[in-house]
Amino acid sequence: MSGDSTVPGTPSDPCVVAENVAMKYKVISTEEQSKPPSLHRKFLRRFKPNPNTVTVNALNELSLIVRRGESVGVIGRNGSGKSTLMKLISGQARPTSGAIHATSTPIMLGVNAALVPELAGDQNVILGGLAMGLAMEEIEARFDEIVEVSGLEKSIHLPMKSYSSGMGARLRFAIAACGNPEILLVDEALNTGDAQFAARSKRRMDELREKAGCVLLVSHSLTTIKDMTGRVVWLDKGDLIMDGEPKEVTKRYMEFTKLLAKGNNDSAFALRAELRSSLEMVNVVNAPESSRSPQVVR
Amino acid sequence: MTEAVGQLPQPAAVHDVPVDLSKLKRVGARPKFLDYLVQLWDFRQFTYYDARARIQSGTRRDKLGSAWLILNPIFNGLTYFLVFGLLLNTSKGIPNFIGYLVIGVFMYQITSGAIMSGARSMQQNKALVQGFSFPRAALPIGVNLREFLGNVPMIIAMLLIVLVVPPAEPITWRWLLLLPVLALQFAFNLGVGLILARMISKVNDITHLLPFFLRLVMYLSAVFYSLDRFKDHPTILKVMEANPMFIIIDITRDAVLYGVTPSLMSWAMLTAWASIVLVVGMVFFWRAEESYVRG
Ligand SMILES: Nc1ncnc2c1ncn2[C@@H]1O[C@H](COP(=O)(O)OP(=O)(O)O)[C@@H](O)[C@H]1O
Ligand SMILES: [Mg+2]
Numbered sequence: 001m002s003g004d005s006t007v008p009g010t011p012s013d014p015c016v017v018a019e020n021v022a023m024k025y026k027v028i029s030t031e032e033q034s035k036p037p038s039l040h041r042k043f044l045r046r047f048k049p050n051p052n053t054v055t056v057n058a059l060n061e062l063s064l065i066v067r068r069g070e071s072v073g074v075i076g077r078n079g080s081g082k083s084t085l086m087k088l089i090s091g092q093a094r095p096t097s098g099a100i101h102a103t104s105t106p107i108m109l110g111v112n113a114a115l116v117p118e119l120a121g122d123q124n125v126i127l128g129g130l131a132m133g134l135a136m137e138e139i140e141a142r143f144d145e146i147v148e149v150s151g152l153e154k155s156i157h158l159p160m161k162s163y164s165s166g167m168g169a170r171l172r173f174a175i176a177a178c179g180n181p182e183i184l185l186v187d188e189a190l191n192t193g194d195a196q197f198a199a200r201s202k203r204r205m206d207e208l209r210e211k212a213g214c215v216l217l218v219s220h221s222l223t224t225i226k227d228m229t230g231r232v233v234w235l236d237k238g239d240l241i242m243d244g245e246p247k248e249v250t251k252r253y254m255e256f257t258k259l260l261a262k263g264n265n266d267s268a269f270a271l272r273a274e275l276r277s278s279l280e281m282v283n284v285v286n287a288p289e290s291s292r293s294p295q296v297v298r
Numbered sequence: 299m300t301e302a303v304g305q306l307p308q309p310a311a312v313h314d315v316p317v318d319l320s321k322l323k324r325v326g327a328r329p330k331f332l333d334y335l336v337q338l339w340d341f342r343q344f345t346y347y348d349a350r351a352r353i354q355s356g357t358r359r360d361k362l363g364s365a366w367l368i369l370n371p372i373f374n375g376l377t378y379f380l381v382f383g384l385l386l387n388t389s390k391g392i393p394n395f396i397g398y399l400v401i402g403v404f405m406y407q408i409t410s411g412a413i414m415s416g417a418r419s420m421q422q423n424k425a426l427v428q429g430f431s432f433p434r435a436a437l438p439i440g441v442n443l444r445e446f447l448g449n450v451p452m453i454i455a456m457l458l459i460v461l462v463v464p465p466a467e468p469i470t471w472r473w474l475l476l477l478p479v480l481a482l483q484f485a486f487n488l489g490v491g492l493i494l495a496r497m498i499s500k501v502n503d504i505t506h507l508l509p510f511f512l513r514l515v516m517y518l519s520a521v522f523y524s525l526d527r528f529k530d531h532p533t534i535l536k537v538m539e540a541n542p543m544f545i546i547i548d549i550t551r552d553a554v555l556y557g558v559t560p561s562l563m564s565w566a567m568l569t570a571w572a573s574i575v576l577v578v579g580m581v582f583f584w585r586a587e588e589s590y591v592r593g
Binding site for chain 1: 306307308309310311312313314315316317318319320321322323324325326340341343344347348351352423425426428429430431432588589591592
């Protein structure tokens, strides 16, 4: 099912609700201060625990409601906060402020590889399955299928630390894909690995998407996004720019990136500002069922 | 990228959308304590598998493999025997010093190993914590279980040494008392591990202090000397006798080595230590449940 089920006028139940979430990272920068430090400063700096911390606003305050049956694509330039948003929704990171609410634990098909590096691939499959809350019998029943999806064959018995990053990502995908998540998050997993794996993982993804209650998909391929989603969210530098029909949003996003590629930054940012100023945002209000009035905004 | 960080304009409108949040669950939210315990029970297969899989991988790199689980405390015992038994002669007045020393060293190593691994369990499993949303205490529990399973050959070795090395001691029914001691020791180790695991997940520097702390505990637990040397200092003696590590070692020596039934007082003290530390550890660890993901 693609996201076309959100016909205006019939709001279905929300599956994922992001309520004013924001994410800041504190990182240590090696960038020198403008003034050259004096000798004793240099000496002191060796012992200072946090030499030069910088706050990165990965995601600015944002609210988002994804309803049952929706497939939402997330697009944006590198570093715009797409992966951060997915991590927050899946619970891999905790937002600096705000909260994520969901009907069940979202499962992310991501690209981060190692689970327990010193254990073999097959042991990681079982451990990962158990960690997702599957029963041992379920995992055993699906074990061959998982190994097949991962395409690792004999290497499944080797320690995971000996895997290439592509192999690790494939195994990670296969493990996450063996649960049948209600809420499925995909972060560019389609683009990992070789062509053979891409075909196999696409098949498994299609199955999962059909079963899942709702899907959030991050991809740089606008064709994938248009094919697979019924709604697209465009993030730029941690801000929401557009939220709407895939055709419209991807078209505008293409315009934007083309302008940037030509070095035409001013018109690019003018376009971005124009789109942002016509954006309709949501504000989540907690209301018990009875007092709810039908209203459609996204 | 050189880009003027232009201020973004305000959006056209912000619509209030009513949502019944009570129908949804907050992602990563900490459950109530009792629900948490139920969750842990539901994840018992994960905990057990985690423990078992890692025992096998732990010593795989060594040529002698799992023999090191026994060789390690034996070499430790030998070292202490050389230094304290022969050179410093702290063995004065201790009957069956070798047995005395072996039980002290082995029982101490069980606790120090378990506390060390328990303390590091969160920090060393970041990938697992960030990838999945199981109750986090499953990791320290799994690690303690792994330590316990890994220690079974060591305990058997300890008993064999007591049986075989002269003066050989006979087996009595009191050897069965080793089981409750090990259970209480497990609870105590787990409790301390849970407390330290939360602290280390916040302040990693504590990992560097831990070995010193554990060594101090060893020196204070009469592993290679007898508390009789403090019999003229009743206060010191009282404090030393309240040390849970000492009680564990002392009860084991009484039951396995000297054929004496350990006093009710020692049992009561050890039970109190173990249960209080475990409960405090569980609650303390659970209260930070949402923060471990941040690493
Ligand atoms: N773990 C992290 N620590 C520090 N900064 C991070 C971390 N993850 C992401 N960031 C920063 O947050 C911003 C958004 O990153 P990300 O969400 O990965 O973007 P995208 O997936 O859209 O390319 C970037 O500026 C990135 O440098
Ligand atoms: Mg990314």
